[in-house]
Amino acid sequence: MAFDIDMIKKVYANMAERVDKAREVVGKPLTLSEKILYAHLWDGNPTKAFVRGKDYVDFAPDRIALQDATAQMALLQFMQAGKAKVAVPTTTHCDHLIQAKQGAVPDLKRANETSNEVFDFLASVSKKYGLGFWKPGAGIIHQVVLENYAFPGGMMIGTDSHTVNAGGLGMVAIGVGGADAVDVMAGMAWELKFPKLIGVKLTGSLNGWTSAKDVILKVAGILTVKGGTGAIVEYFGPGAKNLSCTGKGTICNMGAEIGATTSTFGYDDSMERYLRATDRNDIADEANKIREYLTGDDEVYASPEQYFDQVIEINLDTLGPHLNGPFTPDLATEVGELGEKARKNDWPLKVDWGLIGSCTNSSYEDLTRAASIAKQAVDKNIKAKSDFGINPGSEQIRFTAERDGVLKIFEDLNATIFTNACGPCIGQWDRSDRKGDEKNTIVHSFNRNFSKRADGNPNTHAFVGSPEMVAAIAISGRLDFDPMNDTLLNEDGQEIKLDEPKGLELPPLGFDVKESGYVAPVEDGSKVDVSVNPNSERLQLLEPFTPIGNKITGAKLLIKAFGKCTTDHISMAGPWLRFRGHLDNISNNMLIGAVNAFGKKTNFVKNQLTGEYGGVPDVARDYKANGIYSIVVGDHNYGEGSSREHAAMEPRHLGVAAVLVKSFARIHETNLKKQGMLGLTFANESDYDLIQEDDTINFLDLDSFAPDKPLTLEFVHADGSKDVIVTNHTYNQAQIDWYNEGSALNLIKKENNA
Ligand code: SF4
Numbered sequence: 001m002a003f004d005i006d007m008i009k010k011v012y013a014n015m016a017e018r019v020d021k022a023r024e025v026v027g028k029p030l031t032l033s034e035k036i037l038y039a040h041l042w043d044g045n046p047t048k049a050f051v052r053g054k055d056y057v058d059f060a061p062d063r064i065a066l067q068d069a070t071a072q073m074a075l076l077q078f079m080q081a082g083k084a085k086v087a088v089p090t091t092t093h094c095d096h097l098i099q100a101k102q103g104a105v106p107d108l109k110r111a112n113e114t115s116n117e118v119f120d121f122l123a124s125v126s127k128k129y130g131l132g133f134w135k136p137g138a139g140i141i142h143q144v145v146l147e148n149y150a151f152p153g154g155m156m157i158g159t160d161s162h163t164v165n166a167g168g169l170g171m172v173a174i175g176v177g178g179a180d181a182v183d184v185m186a187g188m189a190w191e192l193k194f195p196k197l198i199g200v201k202l203t204g205s206l207n208g209w210t211s212a213k214d215v216i217l218k219v220a221g222i223l224t225v226k227g228g229t230g231a232i233v234e235y236f237g238p239g240a241k242n243l244s245c246t247g248k249g250t251i252c253n254m255g256a257e258i259g260a261t262t263s264t265f266g267y268d269d270s271m272e273r274y275l276r277a278t279d280r281n282d283i284a285d286e287a288n289k290i291r292e293y294l295t296g297d298d299e300v301y302a303s304p305e306q307y308f309d310q311v312i313e314i315n316l317d318t319l320g321p322h323l324n325g326p327f328t329p330d331l332a333t334e335v336g337e338l339g340e341k342a343r344k345n346d347w348p349l350k351v352d353w354g355l356i357g358s359c360t361n362s363s364y365e366d367l368t369r370a371a372s373i374a375k376q377a378v379d380k381n382i383k384a385k386s387d388f389g390i391n392p393g394s395e396q397i398r399f400t401a402e403r404d405g406v407l408k409i410f411e412d413l414n415a416t417i418f419t420n421a422c423g424p425c426i427g428q429w430d431r432s433d434r435k436g437d438e439k440n441t442i443v444h445s446f447n448r449n450f451s452k453r454a455d456g457n458p459n460t461h462a463f464v465g466s467p468e469m470v471a472a473i474a475i476s477g478r479l480d481f482d483p484m485n486d487t488l489l490n491e492d493g494q495e496i497k498l499d500e501p502k503g504l505e506l507p508p509l510g511f512d513v514k515e516s517g518y519v520a521p522v523e524d525g526s527k528v529d530v531s532v533n534p535n536s537e538r539l540q541l542l543e544p545f546t547p548i549g550n551k552i553t554g555a556k557l558l559i560k561a562f563g564k565c566t567t568d569h570i571s572m573a574g575p576w577l578r579f580r581g582h583l584d585n586i587s588n589n590m591l592i593g594a595v596n597a598f599g600k601k602t603n604f605v606k607n608q609l610t611g612e613y614g615g616v617p618d619v620a621r622d623y624k625a626n627g628i629y630s631i632v633v634g635d636h637n638y639g640e641g642s643s644r645e646h647a648a649m650e651p652r653h654l655g656v657a658a659v660l661v662k663s664f665a666r667i668h669e670t671n672l673k674k675q676g677m678l679g680l681t682f683a684n685e686s687d688y689d690l691i692q693e694d695d696t697i698n699f700l701d702l703d704s705f706a707p708d709k710p711l712t713l714e715f716v717h718a719d720g721s722k723d724v725i726v727t728n729h730t731y732n733q734a735q736i737d738w739y740n741e742g743s744a745l746n747l748i749k750k751e752n753n754a
Pocket of ligand 1: 095140141142160162358359360421422425426446447
């Protein structure tokens with residue numbers, strides 16, 4: 001048994017008391033999101049009402065999930081904490097590093113050859129520190145979590161933005177950076193700004209060609225890619241109860257595409273059915289005992305405008321199927337209108353590929369609905385005009401679909417069944433039919449369709465739809481095909497109209513799997529060796545950072561970043577993903593995307609020791625080799641974007657002592673603090689203009705570093721003149737202790753050994 005029923009019983013035992021207390025302190029009925037949040041406060045029973053969108057609150061998540069790309073640095077860091085075991089149930093999932101090319105068997109074999117050192121490392125660390133491990137081929141993190149670990153009313157974090165998928169089973173599940181996961185694995189609280197709440201009231205029932213995917217495609221069109229930022233989206237109403245649990249998962253999954261903190265649904269019969277079908281009767285029985293605590297209060301759903309910050313209403317009876325795209329998931333178009341829009345915008349009408357699956361849409365219901373369309377093509381002698389690719393979400397779903405003849409239907413249409421892994425959804429796709437940058441169109445049932453996402457080609461126009469709509473469009477080979485009104489010509493020259501899709505919510509014979517790919521944690525991992533080849537280019541054990549100390553003099557300006565500087569500018573993704581487990585190698589991308597204010601070029605800064613210009617990492621390495629700290633200066637909202645900790649670890653590794661900016665994106669600022677370096681803001685923003693290319697920096701009062709006390713820096717210019725600049729910071733005493741110890745992990749380790 002993979003899930004931990006005792007942990008869940010403990011959560012439920014506290015739930016009633018904490019929720020009742022929360023209702024008292026908040027002074028009004030509660031949404032489901034509030035119930036889960038207040039029931040998971042780090043300090044136990046709620047004692048005050050938090051201000052949404054403002055207060056930072058410490059939480060105690062129940063579970064953690066890591067995927068193979070992000071797990072590497074998270075686990076390397078965790079190893080620094082000096083703990084024998086993870087403090088909270090955690091699983092590692094190998095799904096991102098498997099390239100789709102020829103089909104499941106050869107692709108998995110190749111991945112096991114090319115990434116074996118990463119997989120072996122993740123397996124051995126998991127074994128040593130008590131994490132559950134899901135081997136390559138076992139499935140995609142979020143599908144595996146939904147099938148095995150998600151439970152109504154729970155809170156989990158995961159090092160992947162689509163962790164939110166578990167909202168389909170009534171969780172508050174949130175994607176985080178590795179540093180946050182490490183904190184919780186090491187037994188610390190997890191901090192989150194108390195979210196705002198968006199309510200989506202669903203009425204009616206899905207019918208015809210419309211699916212759960214169309215709900216979120218519609219919501220994305222309404223809210224756009226930024227509309228959910230800082231908010232939990234809570235779905236409710238009679239329409240919500242009419243959706244399957246996995247359909248709810250699809251909707252929550254794509255909450256990431258509107259920037260939402262997460263999305264969730266109240267516990268209902270569909271969740272109970274799914275729990276029982278996935279062999280979790282114990283959880284369903286326990287959840288039934290506290291049912292009213294696992295959904296929002298009746299008063300909230302009766303008058304949602306009073307309790308949510310924003311309310312949207314969607315009638316499922318009249319909702320039509322959508323295809324969103326290209327290049328952004330919020331460009332929503334009803335299927336019947338897409339042809340005209342495509343012609344107007346010169347989007348290629350010919351569809352080259354239809355891709356079905358991913359963590360977003362590979363439930364039994366999804367596959368059977370799509371198969372019901374594929375079967376019509378097979379039975380009625382219609383040749384599919386596009387290539388088909390299927391990536392099942394887990395071995396359990398693949399095995400069950402194969403047993404029930406569902407995969408055979410796709411194979412009869414010449415579909416390639418890829419590994420149970422992310423594959424084309426994350427650009428792990430060796431697309432044989434196209435090389436180069438030709439303009440082309442694909443349709444898929446994934447979640448993201450940004451430029452280059454699937455195949456690296458900026459001219460691939462990707463459209464997102466439900467699996468059944470993807471099947472229909474791929475069979476027709478045309479983006480302007482409307483299966484509700486148009487017909488197709490079969491090989492006998494007959495006009496055929498496709499019938500509406502039909503699927504099964506759950507497998508009538510139950511789910512089954514022979515080799516799930518799960519490796520349970522061992523009781524005592526102390527004897528397990530974690531070996532990393534010192535010559536590896538992909539993995540490197542971390543050394544604890546040495547404290548920077550309270551005397552910084554003679555530091556050099558490394559770069560004065562001009563304009564936007566996101567975590568992508570600081571630590572680029574793409575080909576660099578390969579080095580995510582190797583701090584020294586990935587540091588070669590440090591700030592290479594940032595524009596230098598002097599000369600307005602990227603990755604071109606002055607080395608003050610030589611007078612020559614060079615790449616940012618090279619110049620930083622030269623300062624470091626000469627025992628000189630460097631300083632990075634930046635503009636507004638420095639470090640916005642993802643929460644990846646590499647953007648803070650790389651500068652720390654290359655000898656940057658401080659980052660001084662007009663303002664920070666908060667998560668990045670916290671990440672800098674965790675790595676034991678200084679994140680400072682100009683007290684007077686216009687002082688940014690005083691900083692010159694050849695500046696040497698002295699910290700005048702770092703020896704009295706204290707909460708709420710500004711720090712003063714002296715900038716000595718090339719001509720000997722000086723500017724004294726006052727800087728602010730937001731360090732509390734605990735964070736100053738991180739700085740003094742060299743990093744938060746150093747402090748945890750010290751406390752552990754104490
Ligand atoms: Fe992320 Fe796609 Fe993998 Fe899901 S299938 S975890 S969205 S890469």
